[in-house]
Amino acid sequence: MQRALTVIHALGLMLVVFSAAYLMPVATAAIYFDYTMLLDFLLAMLWTLAIGFLMWLLTRRYKGELSIRHGYLLVVAMWTAMPMFATIPLLMMIPGLSFTDAYFETMSGLTTTGATVLTGLDNLPPAINVWRHELNWLGGMGIIVLAVAILPLLGIGGRQLFKAETPGPMKESSLTPRITETARNLWLVYLVITIACILSLKVVGMNWLDAICHAFAAMGLGGFSTHDASVGYFDSPAIEAVLIVFMLIAAMNFATHFLAWRAKSVLLYLRDVEGIATVAVTLASCVGIGTFLWWQGIYPSFWTALRHASFNLVSLATDCGFASVDFNQWPIFAPMWMLFLSCVVASSGSTGGGIKMIRTLVLFKQAGREFLKLLHPTVVNPMKIGGHVIANNIVFAVLGFIFLYFMSVATLTFLLLISGLDFISAFTAIIACINNAGPGLGMVGPASNYQGLNDFQTWVCTSAMLIGRLEIFTVLILFTPRFWRR
Numbered sequence: 001m002q003r004a005l006t007v008i009h010a011l012g013l014m015l016v017v018f019s020a021a022y023l024m025p026v027a028t029a030a031i032y033f034d035y036t037m038l039l040d041f042l043l044a045m046l047w048t049l050a051i052g053f054l055m056w057l058l059t060r061r062y063k064g065e066l067s068i069r070h071g072y073l074l075v076v077a078m079w080t081a082m083p084m085f086a087t088i089p090l091l092m093m094i095p096g097l098s099f100t101d102a103y104f105e106t107m108s109g110l111t112t113t114g115a116t117v118l119t120g121l122d123n124l125p126p127a128i129n130v131w132r133h134e135l136n137w138l139g140g141m142g143i144i145v146l147a148v149a150i151l152p153l154l155g156i157g158g159r160q161l162f163k164a165e166t167p168g169p170m171k172e173s174s175l176t177p178r179i180t181e182t183a184r185n186l187w188l189v190y191l192v193i194t195i196a197c198i199l200s201l202k203v204v205g206m207n208w209l210d211a212i213c214h215a216f217a218a219m220g221l222g223g224f225s226t227h228d229a230s231v232g233y234f235d236s237p238a239i240e241a242v243l244i245v246f247m248l249i250a251a252m253n254f255a256t257h258f259l260a261w262r263a264k265s266v267l268l269y270l271r272d273v274e275g276i277a278t279v280a281v282t283l284a285s286c287v288g289i290g291t292f293l294w295w296q297g298i299y300p301s302f303w304t305a306l307r308h309a310s311f312n313l314v315s316l317a318t319d320c321g322f323a324s325v326d327f328n329q330w331p332i333f334a335p336m337w338m339l340f341l342s343c344v345v346a347s348s349g350s351t352g353g354g355i356k357m358i359r360t361l362v363l364f365k366q367a368g369r370e371f372l373k374l375l376h377p378t379v380v381n382p383m384k385i386g387g388h389v390i391a392n393n394i395v396f397a398v399l400g401f402i403f404l405y406f407m408s409v410a411t412l413t414f415l416l417l418i419s420g421l422d423f424i425s426a427f428t429a430i431i432a433c434i435n436n437a438g439p440g441l442g443m444v445g446p447a448s449n450y451q452g453l454n455d456f457q458t459w460v461c462t463s464a465m466l467i468g469r470l471e472i473f474t475v476l477i478l479f480t481p482r483f484w485r486r
Contacts (some may be wrong), residue, residue, distance in 0.1 A: 003052045007073045009059035014078055014086065015052025019045050024134050025089070029127040037093065037127040050227070051085075069483065072474055077467060083107040084204045089131060090226045094118070100455045106460050109135030112351060113323030114223025114438035117451040121228050126209055127250045129226045133213040139469070140192045140220025140351035141267040143253070195245045204238040214322075217229035218246045223321020223438040230446070231311070232324040239312040240324060251278055251318035253349035273386035274347045281357075282317050282345055286310040289334050296331055309334070311445075317341035319352040321438020328445030335441055339428060342437040353436030353468050355405060361385055362398045404472045408464075410436060415460050421453075429453075433464035 022045035029038035086106035090097055095441040101117045108115045109132055121129065151255045197215035202208060210226055217224045227233035231240060249257070250277045260268040269275060290306035299305040309323050315322040327335045344360040346352025372381055383390040409430055416426035421443070428440030429450070439446040444453075450461060467475050477483050 004073075004395070005059045005062040007077060008055055008233050009062050010051045010070070010074050010422055011077050011081060012055030012059065013080065013288050014074075015048055016056065018085065019049035019083055021138060022048070022089075022131075023135060025127040025131040025192075028130040031123075032126050034125055034127060036108065037125050037274050040092045041127060041131070043088055044085075044092065045272060048085045072483075075455055075470060075474055076478060077171055079110065079470060083110055083328075086110065086131075086135060089128070093128060093223045098455075099363075100458050101451075102452065104458050104462050105132070106135060107465050108438075109133075109222065109224060110139035110144045111465040112136055112139045112220045112222040112319070113355070113433055113436040113465045114217065114221075114467075115433060115444070115465075116224065116449050117190040117453075118460070119228060119449070119451065121441060122233075126228075129213055133216040133222070133226075136220040136222025136224050137194065137216035137221075140222065140250070141186060144383050146317070158296060166209070167469060181213055185258050186254050187256055189261060190219065192261075193246070193257065197242070201239065201244045204242050205234070205236055206239065214243065216324070218243050218320060219250050219351065221247065221250050221320040221346070221353075221436070223315070225322065230323045235324075237307055240307065240335065244311060244314045245312050247322075248282065248318050250320075251282075251350050253347045254351075254396045255349050256347075271386065272347075274361065277361060278345055278357050282314055282341070283339060285317065285337065286313050289313055293330060298330060311464060313338050313341070316437055319346050319354055319435050319437040321432075323439060323446035326445065326447040328441050328447060328485070336377065337398055339431050339435075341439070342431065342435045353434075355402065358385075359398045359401065362390060362395060363402065365390070366395055366399075401472060404476060405434075407470060408467055408476075412460055412464050419454065419457050419460070420441060421457060428459075429461055430464050433461045434468035440444070 022041050026038055026045070027043045029035070029041060036165070043123060083103055084111070087099065087102035090102045091099065091107060095100075097118075104117055105114075107113075114136070118124070193217055193309035197218055198211050201211035201215055206214065213224070213226050214231070216222070222322055223230075225231065225233070231243065252269075253272065255276055256269060256272045260266060286306065286309055290302065292308035293299055293309055294302045294305035297306065308327075310326050310400055311322070312327050314320075316327075316335075319342050325337070343354045344357060346354055348358045349358045362383070365385060369381050369383060383392075385393060410429045412428050412434070416429065417423065421429070425440065425442035428442060429444045430436055432440040432444070439449075444450050450458065453461065
């Protein structure tokens with residue numbers, strides 16, 4: 001009981017922090033003289049602030065340092081509660097929108113999935129579009145990490161929380177000695193690159209609203225757009241090129257970006273084995289799929305095929321989810337390869353989802369070790385990646401993660417199949433949601449959205465987003481009896 005109250009106390013403080021996010025759509029409504037939206041967003045902000053403050057006030061005697069179990073509980077509670085409060089303005093302002101669909105939309109935003117149930121995006125009030133995209137941006141680096149930089153000022157330590165939320169190697173090492181400083185540095189780099197993306201999109205032809213929204217979605221690898229046709233609305237090679245660059249940047253480890261910025265040297269990128277693999281696999285696939293589409297006669301020229309293949313492949317592989325054409329109409333090999341890449345391309349410590357490239361490299365190396373062991377049973381062959389020895393306990397953890405990943409995909413796919421969804425739609429919807437990639441194929445392809453799913457199917461996909469965003473272990477550990485034992 002006390003453990004739960006400690007978590008509620010911290011959750012209340014974090015909701016108070018989250019209420020400040022409403023200031024951006026409030027400012028947008030004021031700029032566009034939309035006073036109805038302004039009042040609605042102010043009301044939503046006050047509700048979130050009041051409930052968070054009340055939770056904090058009623059449990060203030062249980063304030064304390066977060067243990068490992070507190071951290072996992074708080075991360076899951078926060079990523080479950082934030083979308084709930086984020087639905088308030090959508091439910092108030094979009095007629096006929098159910099709570100199920102509103103929660104799906106905000107969960108998609110905060111988990112940076114980019115799947116949507118909304119149509120008529122071109123005609124949505126600017127404040128609503130800014131709110132959706134701000135959720136992408138906040139979820140990108142993780143509002144939990146932002147809170148880690150603030151909570152110590154409020155009397156709550158954040159190291160266990162940071163470890164529970166952050167994937168991959170960043171769990172094991174800090175960029176700076178103090179966890180708060182680490183979180184602040186990550187957000188500083190994230191903010192600077194986002195501003196660069198906004199300015200670049202403005203230069204190549206977007207208006208300020210579209211530039212801000214699409215930069216937020218690109219850096220969070222969230223994939224929301226202000227238009228039903230997504231990036232295809234602009235039909236601009238220059239815009240697509242800018243977004244490709246920033247999506248690749250967002251798919252790399254932000255620790256590498258920070259270290260390169262601090263050292264004032266791009267040579268540090270050459271030492272990032274995972275980042276090199278991410279870029280190499282993605283760019284090679286762009287050329288391969290572009291050649292395949294040209295060979296199949298989908299586009300009349302190689303350069304047109306390469307343009308559309310590159311943008312849509314990078315978008316899906318990095319788990320962003322923008323689309324410039326309906327790749328659902330391409331020969332099935334191309335979109336299936338793109339969905340496969342969405343499982344493995346994003347780096348750890350990036351804003352992308354999926355298995356992550358570092359785990360893919362570990363599995364590849366482990367397969368090589370097993371071949372060598374079959375030929376030389378007594379050989380000692382430690383695993384090395386980028387000159388660093390990978391301990392066996394990390395290898396075992398990766399193998400455990402991969403098992404749970406594929407079991408989660410299989411279980412959730414079967415749930416959609418038993419609900420009546422066709423196989424292609426069911427399988428690709430789960431792959432897209434658990435990788436936080438956005439569009440799938442079939443009924444949930446880029447030319448449509450998730451609006452056609454029934455409530456049960458929508459909740460299954462919502463669960464897949466949450467499991468994928470928190471890297472499976474963080475969620476599933478709560479369902480083990482051992483977690484609840486003293």
